[in-house]
Structure formats: C-alpha cells, structure tokens
Amino acid sequence: MPPLPTEQVPGLHHLRVGEIVVTAVSDGFLNASNAVLQNIAPEEIDRLLTESFRPTPRRTSVNTFLIRAGGRAALVDTGCGGSLQASAGKMLGNLAAAGVAPGEIDTVLLTHLHPDHSNALADASGQAIFPGATLGMHAAELAYWEDDGAASRAGASGQGVPYFAAARTQVAPYRDRLALFADGAEIFPGVTAVHLPGHTPGHCGYLIASGEDSLLIWGDIVHVPEVQVARPEVTMQFDVDPAQAAETRRRVFDRVAADRQRFVGMHVHFPGCARLAKDAQGYRLVPEARDLAF
Template identity: 40%
Template sequence: MTLSRRELLRGSLLTGGAGVMASLAGLPFSEAGLAAAPKVRIQTPGMYRFSVGNFEVTALLDGYIDADPTLIPSYDGLKATQLYQDQFRPPLAEKIRIPINSFVINTGEKVILIDSGTADNMGPTLGQFTGNLKAAGIAPESVDAILLTHMHVDHISGITSKDGKALFPNAELIVHKADWDYWNDDGFMSQAGDFMKSNFVNARAMSAPYLKRLTLVEEDIEVLPGIEAIAMPGHTPGHTGFILRSEGQELLIWGDVVHFTALQFAYPEWSIVFDSDMELAEKTRRKMLDRVSADKLAVLGSHLEFPGLGHVARNGDRYSYHQSSWQYTL
C-alpha cells in the first residue's frame, strides 16, 4: 500500500479523531478512549523467518540466560558500561543477558535443523525451542537432518526426550568428528569439572538415539546441497559453522563465535571460560570477523540478539555489529 498526503487527509476527515469516534459511539471520550485493560505480560512467540536466495530460514528462540561477567576473564566493567551507553542499551546490570537461538532451513527439498536449545536443563527462562518450533508450524517428523555447531548442553538438548527417544524420528545427525570424539572420550570427561562433566553426560544421552543415522564431518565440505560445513575450533574442538548458498546469496551460521553481542565485536579478545581453548577461540573469532566484514557476508549467531541476523563492519582493529532490518516479504 502507498499512502499519499491526500489519502492521509481524507482519512483524518472521515475519522475525525478519537473524540469524533467516541461521539458516534454515543460514549464520553474518556470512556471510549481510556478504558483500562490488563497487561498481557507475555512476549510474542520467538520465531522469525527470512530468505537466503531460495532457502527459507526460521530463527527460533529458546530463551535467555543471565551470565556473570566473571565468565569473561578479560572483562573490564568500565569498558563494558561505556559500550552499553554508546549502543543505547539499558544500563548494564550485574548480569549480562544473552539469548539462545536455533535455526531451521527449508531448502525446498530438505528441512534442516541447526541446534536445538536447552530443553529443561538450564532453568525457567529457557526451554522454549519446542514450543516455538510448533508455533512456526514445523513438524518434527518433517526434519530430514540435524546439523550441530557443537554438542554443548544449550545446543543439543532439544533433539531427544527425557526417556531417550528421538524427537526428530526421520533426521540424520551431522556433527564434526572432532567434537564427537571429544564428548565421547572418557579421559576428557574424567578431567572436567562438575558442570562440564554434565555436558559430557548430556551430549552422549541426547545423541544416542541417532547413532544409526550419524554422519561425522572431518573437513570443510558441502554436507547437504547448498550447505557447507566450516571448522571453527576453539569454543569446542569441533565447533562448526555452516555457510548457506542459494541463488547467489550467502549466509554464515557461526554458532558460538560471539556470545556477547554488545561486547565481543569491540573486544574480540574477551573470550568466555566455556571455550575449551580460549586462545584458539579468539583466533577463530578474529578470523571470522575479518572474513565477514571484508566479504560483507551476513551472519547468523546462536547468541546474537534474536533473531541473530546481521552484518559486521570493521573499525580499525575493532568491529561493530549491525542487526538486519525486518524482512517483510519472503
């Protein structure tokens, strides 16, 4: 619809404002226009669709977690506070709120899930993946493949029920061999702290129903038509990104390259303690930031603010993130 000045004026004359509408209804203006109503206090479903060429991508929100700044060893509170002010964000609280996102790609031939949230493993502010998948109208049995960026609890927990049944009964599970080997290594598990040890247990339990439909990736390769796996180690040994290519358009799904949207573009050296190798994670992050900023390649992130879609610009040795505008048509 194209709105002209004439149509705007005509609409104003026809409606005459709230006072005229109230008179037509036979009500005092105060009763017609200022009636109290209870607040809903419920956010809309966490789902958003956009296209990449002929691919339709649906971003699904699992919820959010409030992270303690001590999870960032190089954290500087004054610098972080200034970044929040510069980006017109609410004042930085004691915790840093980050989302957890998953994605579904419909290529026209296959339906592919990338990561699956936390289920009920990480508290009441999370676990919305399954409900948002349903709200998006995506039936679990329609999913042909599950691609995992890695096997942490907030990425794998939505694929299997508590009683050990595959929630995506027709799906092939595709994961990097380095990640698979790490999470199934009893030696690494025995050295882990309690929280990370629970990640080992969870990774094994969630992947168990898919063992007969398991594909392990060992190199950068096209794993499905139009989808290339790219090794991005550091956060975990087999942390993996996926490049979508369709009709001349590209998008990089980069998993956990960035956890803190407001902070890590300006300070790529701020790694998180959950990185299995923080030095390698920083190296990978800088490499990816260089690449996407130089190539103007759109990114989609598991912890970028929902729906996690945007571009990166380089500013000297720092970067800035620019969230994509709403896609009105698919």
C-alpha cells in the first residue's frame, strides 16, 4: 500500500478574471470563541453553526489572494504570521508551493491592519518579509492605527492597545514605500480600491476587472458565513463601528446579489469564492464550483 499522507496538499486555488489570474492562498484557520459575535443569542449561534455542520465554537478560515497581472504580482493580505495559532500562518508555505518567492511580490495590498491580515508583513526581527514590495492601504486605515487617542479608546472594541502596537510594528519596515489611496483608485493593473468602512475606518475591498469579467475581494464583510449571511445585523466585537459595519455588509450584500457578482472573502471557507443569492427568506451564500480549466 502506498504510504499514508501526513499533510494536506498545498492550499491553493486559481481563478481567472479575464487576462488576470487570482490565486487563493490559504493561511490556514483559527479556532475562536463565539462570544465576540454581537446582536445574537449564543444558542442561535450554536444552532446556525450546527445546522451547517460546522464546529461550535466557530472555526474561521483565513485566506489571502495572489494577483498576477501585466507581468506583476500583488498579494492581498498576508495572514497571521507565526504569532497566533499553529493552525494558521501557512501563507508563506503555500505561496512557495505556488512557485512564488516573497521577493517576487512587488505590491502588498491590505484590506485592513488586524493581525490575522497583516502579521506576516515583517518577521520576528522586524525585517520586511516582502523586501521589494510597496505596501498599499486606504489612507484612513493607516491614520486610525497611528492615532494614539484611538489606541487609548480601543479597549471597548476588543482590539486593545496590543493591536495598535502590532500594526505599527508590521508597517515599520515599509515606511519608505507606502502607497496610501482613496476609494475608487486603481492601485494595481485592473484592480480598483473599494472602501468598505465599519469593521475598521479604512477597511477596503478590491474590485478586479478584465474584459467582461470581474471579481470582488470583499475583505471581512463576513467573519462567520453561516451566521452573518443569514443574519447580517450580527456584528463582531472587533468592529470599530459596529453599526457602520452592519450597514456596509447589507449594502455589499445587496450589490453582489443584484449584480450576480462573483466575490472572494478572507473568512469565507477556503478557497473563499462564492456568489450571493437573495430570496424571500434573505440571503444564501453559494460556493463556486471548482473549475479545473480556470
């Protein structure tokens, strides 16, 4: 009998958007408490997860996305690095399995500066992991994490001062190559910034378009799909502005459902690509079927 496998195949999934290739690069997953979900009873969380055959407390996928366009390579988010759980921090290994070295990434785009999205910008010694990359994010995002007053107020949001310290540490080696942008800016070939505030002030998605095709990277519009797709009013303790986060989620849901827009999410179960359907009962997330001829 052939030897039994000791690990999964690399966490990679390729998507074609016209002439652009987007690769979902898994960073693994995080096991986390349900207590950070707000505006919903604990037993209702358990019911929704159990009915969807998901563990409770929740398990959250962490995804990053590699964009190859015009002879260039961009990475959207960097995942957890080595500072969170052993089940996460897999992005660099999976990127290597895709045949891409960190030095070949010329642009890193952040949806926002939470540690599960930015902690692999720098290594334990504070050196840039992507030595040739420009670091791009919405201008409001960097302003928030550099605001000492916001740091002192952050305890109520569940982020706390350590989140601010981590964000500043990760950004530090890229200070001389920051690219701050506003909503609607084209920040990479075929990639336009879409400001989606609430989760953080500068939380940003990215619309990738080529020819007649498009793909929306919607960032953290949902953290727990089984709960927040059915109940979009459910917010997270980590939302800086929960009311705005819920309003943004509803607006994005309406848009992608009406436009039949294909999207990927950082916390939609890997590979994270889906569409959203709307009916009399609300919204349904429909995962995209795997296409080997991408």
